[in-house]
Each structure stands twice: as structure tokens, then as C-alpha cells.
Amino acid sequence: MSEYLSKIKEISERLLKEEKVEIIIGFRKGTVPMMNEPCFAKTPEQVKELVWDSNCGINLANYLTDRKEKIGIIAKGCDSRNIVTHIIENKIKREQLFIIGVSCKGMIDKNKITSMFENEINEVSEDEENIIVKGEGFEKTLNKNDVLQENCKICVHRNPVIYDELAADLLVEQKDVDRYEDVRKIEAMAPEDKWNYFDDILSDCIRCYACRNACPLCYCPTCFVDESRPQWVGKSIDPVDTRTFHFLRAYHCAGRCTDCGACERACPMGIKVRTFTKKLGKDCLELYGWEAGLSLDERPPLDTYRPDDPEDFIK
Amino acid sequence: MRFITIDKKSWANGLENLCENYRLFGPVRDNNHHFFKKLAKGELPDFNYLNTRLSPKSIVYPQSETMFEYSLDESKEDHHILKEINKDYSLQALIGIRPCDAASYLLVKCNFDTPEYKDPYWLRAYESTIFAGLACGNPRSTCFCTSAGCGPFHEDGLDLLLVDEGENFIAKILTSRGENFIKSAGWETETDPTAAEKIIKDMKIKAEEKIASFVSTDQLKNKLSIKLYDAPFWDDIAFACINCGTCTYACPTCWCFDIQDEVSSSSGLRMRNWDSCMYPLFTLHGSGYNPRNTKMQRVRQRFMHKLKYYVDKYGDGIQCVGCGRCIRLCPVNIDIRRVCDMMNKYED
Numbered sequence: 112m113s114e115y116l117s118k119i120k121e122i123s124e125r126l127l128k129e130e131k132v133e134i135i136i137g138f139r140k141g142t143v144p145m146m147n148e149p150c151f152a153k154t155p156e157q158v159k160e161l162v163w164d165s166n167c168g169i170n171l172a173n174y175l176t177d178r179k180e181k182i183g184i185i186a187k188g189c190d191s192r193n194i195v196t197h198i199i200e201n202k203i204k205r206e207q208l209f210i211i212g213v214s215c216k217g218m219i220d221k222n223k224i225t226s227m228f229e230n231e232i233n234e235v236s237e238d239e240e241n242i243i244v245k246g247e248g249f250e251k252t253l254n255k256n257d258v259l260q261e262n263c264k265i266c267v268h269r270n271p272v273i274y275d276e277l278a279a280d281l282l283v284e285q286k287d288v289d290r291y292e293d294v295r296k297i298e299a300m301a302p303e304d305k306w307n308y309f310d311d312i313l314s315d316c317i318r319c320y321a322c323r324n325a326c327p328l329c330y331c332p333t334c335f336v337d338e339s340r341p342q343w344v345g346k347s348i349d350p351v352d353t354r355t356f357h358f359l360r361a362y363h364c365a366g367r368c369t370d371c372g373a374c375e376r377a378c379p380m381g382i383k384v385r386t387f388t389k390k391l392g393k394d395c396l397e398l399y400g401w402e403a404g405l406s407l408d409e410r411p412p413l414d415t416y417r418p419d420d421p422e423d424f425i426k
Numbered sequence: 427m428r429f430i431t432i433d434k435k436s437w438a439n440g441l442e443n444l445c446e447n448y449r450l451f452g453p454v455r456d457n458n459h460h461f462f463k464k465l466a467k468g469e470l471p472d473f474n475y476l477n478t479r480l481s482p483k484s485i486v487y488p489q490s491e492t493m494f495e496y497s498l499d500e501s502k503e504d505h506h507i508l509k510e511i512n513k514d515y516s517l518q519a520l521i522g523i524r525p526c527d528a529a530s531y532l533l534v535k536c537n538f539d540t541p542e543y544k545d546p547y548w549l550r551a552y553e554s555t556i557f558a559g560l561a562c563g564n565p566r567s568t569c570f571c572t573s574a575g576c577g578p579f580h581e582d583g584l585d586l587l588l589v590d591e592g593e594n595f596i597a598k599i600l601t602s603r604g605e606n607f608i609k610s611a612g613w614e615t616e617t618d619p620t621a622a623e624k625i626i627k628d629m630k631i632k633a634e635e636k637i638a639s640f641v642s643t644d645q646l647k648n649k650l651s652i653k654l655y656d657a658p659f660w661d662d663i664a665f666a667c668i669n670c671g672t673c674t675y676a677c678p679t680c681w682c683f684d685i686q687d688e689v690s691s692s693s694g695l696r697m698r699n700w701d702s703c704m705y706p707l708f709t710l711h712g713s714g715y716n717p718r719n720t721k722m723q724r725v726r727q728r729f730m731h732k733l734k735y736y737v738d739k740y741g742d743g744i745q746c747v748g749c750g751r752c753i754r755l756c757p758v759n760i761d762i763r764r765v766c767d768m769m770n771k772y773e774d
Contacts (some may be wrong), residue, residue, distance in 0.1 A: 127598075139760040141762070142753065142759060142761040142764060143567075143568060143753060143754065143759065143761075146759040147759065148666045148758055148759040148760065149665065149666040149758055150665060150666060151662075151663075152663055169666075169757070169758055173668070174665070222458075225458065226457075226458040228524075231476065231566055231567060233567055298434050317480070317489065317671075318489075318671075319670045319671040319672045319675050319702075320670050320671060320705075321668065321670035321671075321672050322670055323756050324668035324670040324672070325668050325757055325758075337705075337706070337707050339707075344683065345686070345688050346686050346699050347489075347686070347688070347699050348489050348490050348699075349490070376757065377473055377668070377670070377757030377758075378757075379479075379672045379675075379676065379755040379757070381458075381459075401749035408632075
């Protein structure tokens with residue numbers, strides 16, 4: 112990843128020096144293992160802080176919403192798809208952006224790695240294939256592919272779909288990936304089992320809204336859960352309200368979600384939030400042949416009408 | 427000061443005795459995390475833990491708590507009258523609470539128990555709680571308690587401190603409530619105070635030596651609030667923030683709540699729920715005006731409250747015990763240690 116980084120820095124520095132952009136949005140090294148912090152650089156000096164490694168799972172498109180200046184942004188596959196979605200939804204203008212594309216080999220799942228060790232992890236480093244984990248009294252080398260975030264494992268758009276300059280060569284995309292095995296399992300459940308399964312997934316939710324707020328799609332000025340006139344959803348941790356929040360949020364993301372995994376990564380309680388958004392992603396693919404954020408020239412299926420749209424659900 | 431040796435063989439038996447007089451809460455493991463839970467009779471707390479994922483503040487101060495119930499049915503005599511909910515305020519004990527989390531209760535008490543205002547819900551629950559602490563022999567890399575006015579063997583806020591000595595626990599009894607607790611368990615083997623103090627002191631030094639992370643707070647009091655408020659670093663600190671409530675909900679010292687009425691047909695509940703200064707709704711006026719309308723303002727508020735306003739108002743240090751939960755759980759790695767140091771060393 113170090114060759115990525117020097118290229119990212121070189122491009123960023125150039126863009127700022129030549130005043131092509133006013134700000135670069137990227138990551139700086141985190142203060143705890145397996146975490147980087149989204150940050151900005153406005154001077155070539157600040158560019159030195161930028162990092163790029165397998166801990167950049169937060170979706171940077173989330174930091175573009177309604178910004179006014181000229182922006183350089185580092186974008187892996189999913190970030191680039193959310194940038195496309197942002198442009199289509201008028202949350203940013205293409206002309207404002209200089210997209211530094213980074214082909215992505217997947218981000219690592221810190222919850223999974225943490226759960227593999229009894230003792231606390233003090234340091235995590237990486238090379239091309241491996242993740243090296245050190246803690247008190249142990250050191251272990253893990254194969255990176257075994258510890259990727261679930262969404263990264265099944266990702267078929269690792270290359271940025273839109274960019275102005277690449278920081279690394281494009282990768283050969285993964286083929287023949289079964290992306291919806293987990294969704295099919297849930298689809299096959301009896302309604303009661305499904306209900307219990309969802310309740311179980313959501314039982315730890317503390318309504319902190321980290322999933323919503325980490326999501327580039329969730330930019331509503333007032334989210335429906337925050338409305339008070341009328342108040343659609345209660346604010347306690349009553350399971351009915353928690354369920355309503357998660358289900359409705361997922362529906363609001365239908366046809367827009369790129370399965371970037373930021374929601375799941377952000378959740379402090381380890382809730383499998385993607386369970387809900389993935390089903391809607393699958394439906395959009397099956398009903399409309401649609402995957403979000405791949406093209407600036409096509410309107411999303413849920414904001415257009417075509418005479419041949421499926422209507423089997425009308426009985 | 428009395429010290430009792432508790433043979434681990436008599437641990438389960440003692441807990442069973444305690445169940446007669448106390449509702450017991452202790453750390454248990456769920457998948458990869460520990461959390462505080464009411465222990466069923468015969469259920470043992472799992473002391474093989476660093477700290478719980480969320481703080482145990484919720485045992486006294488639940489995330490959602492019903493205060494009143496009422497009826498809107500005008501055919502009833504008591505319609506539209508708020509009626510208090512009956513709650514169980516019998517004695518409860520937090521067994522194995524870490525010293526940092528116990529100390530946090532004292533910080534929260536500053537808010538809920540003042541000469542002018544006494545929060546009846548928090549106070550009643552707090553006063554019915556015994557804090558049986560477990561000294562921390564193995565702090566995490568994100569623990570900075572020793573520079574946050576606390577420590578792995580800190581005793582403030584505890585009724586007794588348990589120190590794990592291998593075969594035995596040494597119980598250092600700190601209050602009369604702690605004394606009653608030990609008696610109720612039937613643990614009677616008194617041990618020589620000088621020897622016990624020595625053992626505890628040695629272990630304490632070792633534990634404190636393991637703390638590898640610190641904050642500087644000495645200059646905070648001397649800074650002018652307005653200068654810190656206008657400091658140039660807030661945009662940088664706040665940039666990554668997504669304004670979720672994780673830090674405030676995980677924090678043992680965050681105390682803010684919101685009151686809501688929940689009505690279903692003709693019956694209603696008045697509840698209070700944890701709130702978070704990270705949410706825009708927290709400060710939204712009825713007029714639609716929001717004095718803290720940007721995320722930078724909200725992030726600044728959180729840190730200014732913990733590290734400056736609290737310091738000035740109460741004069742007993744920062745509103746933080748150094749448990750490190752906000753650092754570990756923040757989805758975007760905003761680190762209070764970094765912010766505290768920036769504030770402490772800021773020269774305008």
C-alpha cells in the first residue's frame with residue numbers, strides 16, 4: 112500500500128500547490144490499532160499526514176455533502192460509487208471534484224480481528240497479503256483475505272468507477288462472487304423466524320445513529336426519527352421503535368446503497384446493519400438490473416418510471 | 427480500616443447469601459464483550475475482563491426510564507394526572523465495577539444532587555446501590571485514568587475494593603455499607619491490615635506502571651473559556667465527526683437526558699431518555715432556531731463541557747475518568763486524549 116500512499120501524496124500536493132482544489136479529503140493515521148481518522152489537508156504541509164491502508168473503511172463521500180469549495184477526494188470503489196450517487200442527487204457537483212481514484216483490495220474487519228484474540232491488540236501492521244497483529248504476549252500473521260469486512264469479501268467494484276487521476280493501477284475485478292447467500296437464507300425463513308432473527312440482530316442497538324450518520328446516503332436535513340411534528344418514531348429503546356428506525360432507514364437507501372459497509376463498521380455494538388440494506392440491493396438488482404452509483408447518465412430506478420417496470424407485486 | 431480475605435472457594439456461597447439482601451449486578455460475557463447484568467441466583471460474575479463495552483451507568487441511570495403514567499380518558503376520575511411509577515429501590519450491588527466507573531458516579535452526582543435540585547430517580551437508585559469495586563490489574567492501552575484524577579486501584583465512590591490475589595480476594599472495606607455487604611455475604615476471615623495494605627500497595631504500583639497513556643490537564647483551569655472556544659483547532663478536530671451519540675452513550679460521565687411523552691390511544695407514559703449533545707435536536711429551539719447548528723459547534727461543546735466548563739464549575743478536575751471507551755468506540759477515531767492535550771497547551 113505504500114506505493115499508493117506516495118502517489119496519493121504526490122497528487123494531493125500538486126493539486127493544492129496548483130490551486131486546482133482548496134481542500135483534500137483523506138485519512139490520517141489513527142490513534143488506536145485498525146482505525147484511521149477522516150481528515151482534510153489544505154496545505155502541502157498537511158498532506159504529509161495522509162495515510163492509505165486497510166483501515167480506511169469509512170466512506171469519504173459522506174464528507175462531501177453540500178460542500179461549496181473545490182475538493183480533492185481520495186476514493187476507493189465504494190466511495191466513488193457514492194460520489195456518483197451524490198452527484199446524481201445534487202449533493203455535490205462533478206465540476207467541484209478532483210477524484211483521486213484508488214483501486215481497493217478490501218478493508219479489514221476490526222471486530223473480527225479483535226474477537227480472534229483474548230488479549231488486547233496493541234499494534235496491527237500489514238504487507239501486501241498479510242495483517243500482522245501484536246499484543247501482550249502474542250504476535251500473529253493473518254491472511255488479509257480471511258479478515259476482510261464482509262462487504263469487501265463480496266465486492267465486485269473494487270476499482271473506482273469515476274476518477275480524475277489514479278493513485279494505483281486498476282485491479283482485475285472479482286468474478287463469480289455469490290453476493291447474496293446470506294440474504295437468500297433469510298428470505299427462506301418463515302415469517303416468524305425472520306421476525307425473531309431481526310429482533311435478535313437489533314437487540315443490542317443503543318439508538319446512537321452511528322450507522323445512519325456514517326452513511327453517505329443519510330443526508331436528510333431532518334431524519335424521520337428526529338421529526339417531532341408529527342413524531343413518527345419513539346425515542347426510547349423500545350424494540351418497536353428501534354425496528355422502525357432500522358427498517359425504514361434501509362428502505363430509504365433502496366436503489367442507492369452501494370454496500371460500502373460504513374454503517375456496520377461504525378456501529379459500536381457490532382450490529383449487522385447490512386442485513387437490511389442488502390436485501391433491498393438484491394431486489395433492485397433482480398427487478399431492475401440496477402446497481403447503485405455506477406453511472407452518471409442513468410437515473411436510479413426508484414426515481415424514474417418505465418413502462419416495462421416490474422409490477423408483479425400489484426395483485 | 428478492615429480487610430477481609432475471601433477464599434475463592436467461598437465466593438459462590440457468599441454471593442448466594444448476598445442474593446437474600448441485594449439485587450446483584452455483575453459483568454458477564456456475551457460473545458466477545460462484557461456487560462453488566464442482573465445476576466440470577468447462582469449466576470457468577472465473570473471477572474476475567476478488562477472493562478465492559480458500555481459503562482455501567484445504566485444500572486442507576488437507564489437509557490430509557492419511565493417517570494410517570496397517565497390517562498387521557500376523561501371518563502376516568504384521575505385523567506390527565508401524572509402518577510408516579512412504582513420502582514424497585516431495594517438494595518442493589520454492583521459487583522466488580524472498575525474503579526474508574528465507580529468514580530464516574532461521583533462526577534455524575536455533581537449534576538443530579540445539588541443544593542438546589544435533587545433528581546429523585548437518579549438519587550434513589552444511587553442511594554440504593556452498593557459499589558463493590560474490582561481493582562484493575564491489567565489496564566488497556568487506551569486507559570488514561572491516572573492522569574484523569576482516577577486510577578486502577580482508586581477508592582473514591584466505592585464501598586469496598588476487591589483485589590484479586592489468585593486464590594483469594596482481599597476486600598478492603600471502605601464504608602459502613604461495605605461492611606454490611608461483607609457481613610451479609612458471610613465472609614469473616616479478617617486479615618492483618620498492615621500486610622494487606624502492603625500487598626495492595628505493591629499491586630497498585632504495578633498496575634499504575636502499566637498505564638501507558640496520559641493527558642495533560644494542568645493548564646485547563648488557567649485558560650480563558652472564550653479563547654479556547656475561539657481556538658483555531660476545532661474545525662480539524664470536528665472534521666471526521668459524524669455526530670452520532672456513541673461517545674456520549676458509552677461515556678460513564680455523560681448525564682444529559684431528554685423528556686418525552688409517549689401516548690398510545692388514551693394512556694401515556696412520560697419518560698426520560700439519554701440525550702446527546704452530538705445531536706442537532708439537542709439544542710433545537712421550538713422556534714426552529716438552533717444555536718448549535720453545525721457539527722463543529724457540537725463537538726466543541728462536548729469537549730469544552732468535559733474539559734473546561736466542568737473544570738471551572740466544580741474545581742475538581744475534568745469530567746472524565748479516563749476509561750477510554752469513547753476512544754475505542756468512536757467510528758471515526760476522534761481521540762479525547764489528543765483534544766485534551768491540544769486544549770491544555772493552547773496559547774492564543
